[in-house]
Amino acid sequence: MSSTPGSRRIYRKPIPFSRVVEIIEKYFKLEPKGVECVPLSEAVNRVLAEDVHAMYSYPPFDRALYDGYALISDDIVSAYEDSPIKLSLKGRISAGEEPKVELKRGECCEVATGAPIPYPADVVVPIEYSKEVDNSVYIYRRFNKGFGIQYACTDCVKGEVVAKRGTLLTPLLIGTLASVGITEVKVYIKPTIGIIAIGNELIEPGKALKRWKVYESNSLMVRSFLRDLGFEAHYLGLIEDRYEDLRALLDRALTKFDVVMTIGGTSAGYEDIVYRVLENYEPGIIVHGLKIKPGSPTIIAVARDKLIIGLPGFPLSCFLVLHLIVKEILCKMTGLPQEKRELYGTLLKNVGGTLGYVRLVPALIKREGSTFYAYPIHLHSGFLLKASLCDGFVLVPEDRELITRGERVKIILTDFKDSDLIFIGSHCPLTERLLLELHREGIRVKYLFTGSMSGVVAIKDGFADIAGMHIYSPRSDSYNRDLLEDIGIRDIVLIRGYDREQGFILRKGLGGLVNSFTDIVNLKLRFINRNKGSGTRALVDYLISKEAEKRGMDPDQLKASIRGYNVEVSTHESIALAIVEGRADVGVGIRYVADEYGLDFTRIKYEHYDFLVRRAFMKSKAFKLFNRLLTEYLKNIIGEFRGYRIPDDLGEVVYEV
């Protein structure tokens, strides 16, 4: 990136995200805008704007810690279970009652928990160690002076600072304040926040999704994020990429809100308007670009003594900027002390960085004892669902091009949950159903559908427990085993799953006309291919080479004659979608998907979808239940899944090492 031959505007001075606050504070003081008085009942999670002094000491008098008998400790020094001391009972004191009794040696007084201690008693013997008979009490154990009594003022002294300015009001602290006579507190006012979504490509949720558009989901995420932090943000609407519209809306918003956040339109493309609008304020843009990935297209501006934060439009980028930047800014504006709740874990898979940029890589996290293990999932900023299924992010510092397996890494947890079973592998609706059922049975299942190979690798790396895979090997015309042998994985068991019908997915009306690639060429159909490395692609290339062989051709020659052979997508569903949308006529995939999209289908063969299991995991309760579902429950539901069948060896071990 050092040389930049482009003539276009790029982020002019991206800065490290750790410097954002310092730069903002040159133009805009990140501090509370004022103080308000709230009753204690409304004060939880607010921040104190004053030191609070106790109005009363606590406890306000010497009180009993137990239900029992107040007495003079010297009277019971020789009390034992087999030689109790007999005292005469001089009365009872309830909690809240004045202690009118005054004890002499040899006397005692019953007290309730919280009751005042009568003079000059110096011990309270809990009721369990006593026996009352008529007007006498037998004491069965000695207790030292002071036992069972909480003396006045020992917890808190009148005038003492009970809570300092800047303290977050927790439930226990609120109870404490009430106990020392406080009924309301001065807290910092929260900043008011307005949100504007920007983009021609956006459709408001609830309306029908048009072609080439996506839903405007970010404002909901941002508002939810802010609400979770304790802020109510006002959504000011979705506007198109028009200078005048944004300028007018911002002008209005700046009169009403302390902070205005825009979402989208912050990258450096030829039509981005946020930059153009913000540069016309005074002082205007103060941060243009951050050295983080994702999240770099972030703009911060100051106008009319208000702060404007331009968030990136890709949801994951937007989310990370909320976590890394916005949270800190708003905490400072609310007077909250900055918490650096950093967490470290052991990396289970190499992860690359970008020199000069902090990279944030979505990761699954598992915990063993108190050690966290991070398993990065390589997802770019366009991924959202898969990122939301992750537990957090691994942070790759700006001076590292690579962090290797085994290293200690900083982790940002966003939604960590402990799990009993981690599944990574190829997406299959039937397996998804099994995992959901497992979840329903109380097994905490974490799953991610990122393809067969990524599942195998996650098992090899010692992270996943089960991987779902269907990788065809032309070498032995079989599934999965060859690959496992080739990569030399150990301590695993391959369990036979089910079969899925694979074949040509065809534009409606082509059913019956296409049985081979030769047919595709002859009919001049537009083919759409799968990505290299996928099981389906391996099958495609194997079929082409067999047909070429039969016809005495070079396979590359046949490939070259297939229109669209080089156009690749990476899921069964993308194949179907391309055909539905008229971008292609034929592809290879499973019948279930062809049916779902209302397309025609010609079977090529049944493929095996099997389960690779980490051997150590087989002892777990979670595996036993999974196995039961596979071998029993599966039979009940497979009828709902067209194009699937159960083989005779379902659930059997077909390979282990």
Place this chain on the structure above:
Amino acid sequence: MSSTPGSRRIYRKPIPFSRVVEIIEKYFKLEPKGVECVPLSEAVNRVLAEDVHAMYSYPPFDRALYDGYALISDDIVSAYEDSPIKLSLKGRISAGEEPKVELKRGECCEVATGAPIPYPADVVVPIEYSKEVDNSVYIYRRFNKGFGIQYACTDCVKGEVVAKRGTLLTPLLIGTLASVGITEVKVYIKPTIGIIAIGNELIEPGKALKRWKVYESNSLMVRSFLRDLGFEAHYLGLIEDRYEDLRALLDRALTKFDVVMTIGGTSAGYEDIVYRVLENYEPGIIVHGLKIKPGSPTIIAVARDKLIIGLPGFPLSCFLVLHLIVKEILCKMTGLPQEKRELYGTLLKNVGGTLGYVRLVPALIKREGSTFYAYPIHLHSGFLLKASLCDGFVLVPEDRELITRGERVKIILTDFKDSDLIFIGSHCPLTERLLLELHREGIRVKYLFTGSMSGVVAIKDGFADIAGMHIYSPRSDSYNRDLLEDIGIRDIVLIRGYDREQGFILRKGLGGLVNSFTDIVNLKLRFINRNKGSGTRALVDYLISKEAEKRGMDPDQLKASIRGYNVEVSTHESIALAIVEGRADVGVGIRYVADEYGLDFTRIKYEHYDFLVRRAFMKSKAFKLFNRLLTEYLKNIIGEFRGYRIPDDLGEVVYEV
């Protein structure tokens, strides 16, 4: 506790807290009472009551991940910085715009981030690696097929389960749901909760505190706790310990709420009404007593298909039962998966347990790297402020009588904050002022006033950074040094602090009449003593033995002639309070306190209040600032503190080892 000679009712069958849920579920199903539909904008932190399937795939079309040029990757295999490839520009596609362009070899099309990819482009070159001149574009780097493109459906496929039933709706997940076309979700209804406070000894906050009463602070704490968890609880009022009142209020509450919590009145004393009221319902009490300390007086009952939780009245007990029991019950009733966010740390001080009971000991926590260190503070259930200043609780299992320093312990964090300086020691208003000023200067200070000795021990244990101490040694008629030598502490520095005027605190009108213990005896005054182990007690006993010596008496003889010599309290303020309240006429303490309570005072001597510092801490920025405040700022404020003076050697090292 195995033998219980008492005839009174005690908790009949205390059970381990881990069994509470299991026992409740025999009578009352802990599950959501229903389902409601909410818009996504209101759904954060709610729990899904259904599996949510994607209505649209995501992304819905192949889209650009960068601002740049879409092109055919085969065209740029030989592109390098010094030999760019020139392509002809065939148009531009904005985000949201239909891709009308169809590319041929040698052509490219400008695309904005998020824009659709024109057919058959298979790579997007980011703008930084290009240069546009007239109608041509130079590409300066090769990129592989697929780079810069997110293919349709790769994140999420239409129909796929995006979020499972029982999932907590996080901000990122809400954004994800909006992106795949979801606008509202079915979530579990939250249980409704009513709260009743019980106790003759209680006064509603806001009213004047009467003698022998305490404020009803628990309902505020409970409501704050529940609100923090996301529940709104209804406060039904404070009632006295009368059977009929509680029964009537409960009867009404049971018609309105799913869960009713009572606070107080749950111990086994002779007047506790909660037990008597609840045993008259059907099935009535199902848990009476928990094997936890504090928190054992907890009652759970079921009546009219509603759950009643009787919380203990001591605030700390109440708080722990909320944390350990109520939270789990309410989470189950809201469908939330149970999170076992257990944390482990290294114990820095022995802590005792009670066989058969789980003990929870308040602790300060500090973190070094990712290791937590727990420092238990011995506070019984009557302490509230000091417990609220702690970071959490150390859990002592029921099968341990002792856990020793260095062992790994389970920690329940309630309000952990990182700190730059930990101060433990004797309470002194002047030191408190210094620490508050330090806090204001940005140093994260954690402090706890639990006495001189506990500060010294906390330094010796390697936990505290600074301890405030004033321990008199008759041996050398000096302060602090002898003790430090005697206990053999190392790697510490004792820094000279200031002097506090100590003397006889006297009932108004006695000023001038009392100059010695002989005067006290002669005037037949009621003395109030300090606890053994306190610095002041050491001074008292030293003075008595000197006076006895002068008079040729045995010191014990003189002690015996002092009325109230055996009555002990443990703070300066408790001495003053006892005199104000007429329970005593004279005690020993500092002038500042005598003044605060409007009492007379006769000086005995100035005592030294010094600062013990962990040597390793002296290099820190926090210590440097503390030292500057001590030697400079102190001079500005000492005038506000009567009875204090600055010695010549303020801030000097007076002892180190």
